[in-house]
Amino acid sequence: MSALLSVSDAHVSYGKVEAVRSVSLDVADNEIVTIIGANGAGKTTLLNAIMGVLPLKGATAFAGTDMAPLDIEDRVAAGLCLVPEHRELFGTMNVEDNLELGAFRIPKATAARSFEKVYTLFPRLKERRKQLAGTLSGGEQQMLAMGRALMGAPKLLMLDEPSLGLAPIIVADIFRTIGELRAAGVSVLLVEQNAQAALQIADRAYVMELGEFILSGSAKDIASNQRVAASYLGFQHEGASGI
Amino acid sequence: MNTTIMLFLLQDGITNGAIYALLGLALVLVFAVTRVILIPQGEFVTYGALSYAVLATGKVPGTAWLAMAMGLVALALDLFDARRSLRLKRVARAFALNIVLPAAILALAYGFASPKAPIAVNIALSLLIVAAIGLFLYRIAFQPIAHTSVLVLLIASVGCHLALQGLGLVFFGAEGLRGPALSNAALTIGPLRFTGQSLAVYGLTIGFIIALWLFFGFTLMGKALRATAVNRLGARLVGIRTTLSGQIAFLLASLIGAISGILIVPITTLYYDTGFLIGLKGFIAAIIGGLVSYPLTAVAALIVGSVEAFSSFYASNFKEVIVFTLILPVLVLRSLAAPAVEEEKD
Numbered sequence: 001m002s003a004l005l006s007v008s009d010a011h012v013s014y015g016k017v018e019a020v021r022s023v024s025l026d027v028a029d030n031e032i033v034t035i036i037g038a039n040g041a042g043k044t045t046l047l048n049a050i051m052g053v054l055p056l057k058g059a060t061a062f063a064g065t066d067m068a069p070l071d072i073e074d075r076v077a078a079g080l081c082l083v084p085e086h087r088e089l090f091g092t093m094n095v096e097d098n099l100e101l102g103a104f105r106i107p108k109a110t111a112a113r114s115f116e117k118v119y120t121l122f123p124r125l126k127e128r129r130k131q132l133a134g135t136l137s138g139g140e141q142q143m144l145a146m147g148r149a150l151m152g153a154p155k156l157l158m159l160d161e162p163s164l165g166l167a168p169i170i171v172a173d174i175f176r177t178i179g180e181l182r183a184a185g186v187s188v189l190l191v192e193q194n195a196q197a198a199l200q201i202a203d204r205a206y207v208m209e210l211g212e213f214i215l216s217g218s219a220k221d222i223a224s225n226q227r228v229a230a231s232y233l234g235f236q237h238e239g240a241s242g243i
Numbered sequence: 244m245n246t247t248i249m250l251f252l253l254q255d256g257i258t259n260g261a262i263y264a265l266l267g268l269a270l271v272l273v274f275a276v277t278r279v280i281l282i283p284q285g286e287f288v289t290y291g292a293l294s295y296a297v298l299a300t301g302k303v304p305g306t307a308w309l310a311m312a313m314g315l316v317a318l319a320l321d322l323f324d325a326r327r328s329l330r331l332k333r334v335a336r337a338f339a340l341n342i343v344l345p346a347a348i349l350a351l352a353y354g355f356a357s358p359k360a361p362i363a364v365n366i367a368l369s370l371l372i373v374a375a376i377g378l379f380l381y382r383i384a385f386q387p388i389a390h391t392s393v394l395v396l397l398i399a400s401v402g403c404h405l406a407l408q409g410l411g412l413v414f415f416g417a418e419g420l421r422g423p424a425l426s427n428a429a430l431t432i433g434p435l436r437f438t439g440q441s442l443a444v445y446g447l448t449i450g451f452i453i454a455l456w457l458f459f460g461f462t463l464m465g466k467a468l469r470a471t472a473v474n475r476l477g478a479r480l481v482g483i484r485t486t487l488s489g490q491i492a493f494l495l496a497s498l499i500g501a502i503s504g505i506l507i508v509p510i511t512t513l514y515y516d517t518g519f520l521i522g523l524k525g526f527i528a529a530i531i532g533g534l535v536s537y538p539l540t541a542v543a544a545l546i547v548g549s550v551e552a553f554s555s556f557y558a559s560n561f562k563e564v565i566v567f568t569l570i571l572p573v574l575v576l577r578s579l580a581a582p583a584v585e586e587e588k589d
Contacts, residue, residue: 053476069328076482088477090470099464101470105482156250 003061004029004187005050005080005156010058012049016096020046021211023058027156028187030182034198034219036232037208044085045189046208047158050189051075051082052226057197063155077105079155084166087145092135095125098144102151110153117155117184118147121177139170146177148188157181158189163197175201195232201225247434252552258441258522260548261448262503266525267532267540268455269496274534275472276492278393279385281401285522286407287373287500289515292508293415294501296371296422301358306372306565307415313379314345339380345375353403362423370501377497380407381489389489404519411515419512444506451499452541468492524551524566531573534580 012020020042027033035043049056052072060067060078064089071076090098099118103111119126122143133144142162149157159178163171171194179201181188188196192198199205205222207215215222222228249337266284273281290306299306318341325333348371355364384403388395426439427512458465471478471488479485500522507513507521528547554565 051480053479071481072479073484076480081264082480084476088480089473090473090477092473093466097466097470099482101466101478102481104467109443128285152481 003027003040004031005189006059006061007050008059010046010049010056012045012056014045018209023208023211023213025206025213027187029155030185030187031204031207032178032182032188032190033204034202035206035208035221036192036194036195036198036228038231039193041208042211043208044160047082047160047191048084051080053082058220073105076080076152076154077154080158081149081152081154081156082158083145083149083160083162085160087141087143088156089141089148091135094130094132095136095144096129098148099125099151100130104147104152108113111151114151114153115122115232120149121180122147137214139166139173141165142174143177144176150181153219154186156187156189158191160191161193162190163194164193173191173196179192190234195228196223199233248556250435252556253549254435254437256549256552257545258444258548259551260545261392261444262507262521263445263525263528263547264523264541264544265391265448265499265503267498268452268530268537268542270526271532271534271537271540272455272468273320273496274529276468277385277389277396277489278379279396279400280393280526281496282397282519282522283380283407284496284500284525285362285518285520286404287377287413287497287518288504288507288521289415289513289518290376290407290504291373291501291511292370292422292504292518293411293420293515294372295365295505296420296508296513297363297415298352298360298365298368299358299423301356301360303349303352303356304369304372305410306376307345307352309410309414310345310375310379311349313376313383314341317341317382320387324536327409341379348372348375362425366425366505369505370498373497373504374494375500377493377500378490380497381493382468385493386486386489389485393505408516408519410449411518415517417480419514419517420508421509421512423475424509425506440506440509449504449505451502455495455537464491522564524548527567527570530570533577 006026009018009020010023023046025033035046037043045054048054050060052067052070052075062075062078065078067075072200088100099115100111103114106114124140124144125147128140133141136144146159146162161179162174165172175197178188178190190198190202199219199222202219204217205219206213207228208223215225215228221231266288270281270284273279293305294306320338321337321341322334325337348368352368352372355368380403384399385396388399424440425443428439430437430442459469467478467483468488468491470481471483475485478488487542503521504513504518524547527546528540528544532544547569549563550569551566555562558565
């Protein structure tokens with residue numbers, strides 16, 4: 001399989017502080033890849049830089065084209081989509097308008113089909129389509145953020161902490177949906193602190209610590225790695241989060 | 244108090260208020276989408292009005308040349324921005340928008356320049372000229388600093404106002420001008436006489452408000468503009484170009500300003516600097532609406548217009564003072580009611 005997204009030797013800095021150092025990763029077609037790591041490891045920074053929200057030093061290619069000269073809007077048009085940590089919904093607009101805007105860059109006819117797909121994936125959104133996005137519960141907002149991203153028919157969906165602040169039962173729901181995306185032909189790059197849940201649905205994983213990748217491999221190998229088990233899965237083995 | 248006088252004053256106030264409403268709505272729109280407090284709104288009024296008046300005398304106004312010059316600068320900026328990836332399509336688009344458009348407007352202005360040109364043509368031409376100026380003003384002055392704070396944008400806005408006002412003096416001279424009326428028809432209801440002009444003011448204001456409502460509520464582009472206002476990053480992440488939203492906001496604002504000017508100039512003599520004061524009254528209405536609420540702004544504009552009419556009758560020396568004092572209790576109330584908000588960073 002050819003790489004859909006490939007990032008090599010990426011550096012991201014905030015002023016003089018280098019938050020991401022010499023990171024290389026790739027995501028193939030129809031693959032779910034996760035980046036796990038503790039708070040402050042640089043995961044969100046890396047995703048934002050791949051999207052073009054932050055400047056990235058290094059080489060990034062998406063679907064075979066160099067992304068360096070493209071700004072965020074062009075990357076969206078190329079099929080790269082980010083569901084950011086804070087969701088960035090249009091709070092004073094209703095669910096339907098939020099979704100409609102997700103299809104801003106694609107033709108109207110395709111958008112109609114996207115609506116159907118998203119409503120099948122998240123029936124809750126259909127029930128609430130006239131409700132203002134800002135009045136939705138946290139879980140519904142996350143669904144809307146993912147739905148809005150999927151409206152644009154992306155090739156690669158980047159999810160930043162989709163489980164953040166959500167009840168376990170909703171987290172399970174969201175992760176099940178992420179698994180379903182693969183069947184719909186969407187690749188996923190997932191950034192998570194909930195390492196156990198992420199490793200269960202992912203094909204491959206990278207472990208990030210202090211701005212660098214310290215481990216990479218198949219999700220199975222990473223899950224059984226001693227160090228990862230101690231640092232990232234330790235709590236959850238006892239906690240039995242039910243996912 | 245005499246009822247007839249009161250009705251006259253009210254009628255006068257509502258006519259003025261309708262104009263302020265248009266300007267106030269444009270200010271709210273521009274602020275919501277770009278965070279720019281559009282001080283040069285008044286110059287759009289002056290430019291629209293005086294370009295129309297000059298065209299009516301059969302001459303080509305200097306503003307047509309200004310649009311051309313600004314287009315050249317905008318093209319240079321576009322090419323500089325795109326220097327790393329100079330694709331033919333991009334260059335062609337920049338050339339069409341920044342050179343072909345103002346050149347076509349200039350050519351049309353020369354083609355139609357005659358004292359006998361129909362009023363509709365002159366109106367269309369002045370609208371086109373001012374719309375182009377508004378578009379390029381955003382490209383030149385605000386797009387490069389779109390990410391900065393509200394304060395920086397405000398300072399740039401004041402700078403644009405001063406520059407445009409100075410250019411207005413060059414183009415139109417210190418003498419005031421008046422333009423021909425849109426219609427000489429009149430309608431009498433009871434003691435009130437409605438001129439065609441004031442009916443045009445009402446009609447256009449209501450028409451514009453409905454058009455804006457339809458645009459923002461039901462079109463994808465209108466929703467995209469709202470989205471940019473609500474969440475700039477969110478808008479970019481779905482592929483909405485904030486520069487495009489900014490351009491459309493400025494285009495609408497300059498159009499609204501120019502239309503207001505064309506509506507006023509047959510009623511009162513306008514000078515190169517009159518627009519500022521008119522724009523400022525629209526600004527008061529927008530502030531009363533908290534720079535966010537369209538309906539509140541429209542209502543506040545009608546109140547501003549009425550207060551102005553009554554105070555010019557009873558205390559004409561203090562007319563402006565009374566109108567601008569309106570803003571004080573509103574600011575005090577608003578600052579008491581609203582919690583302190585840190586400026587949003589994005």
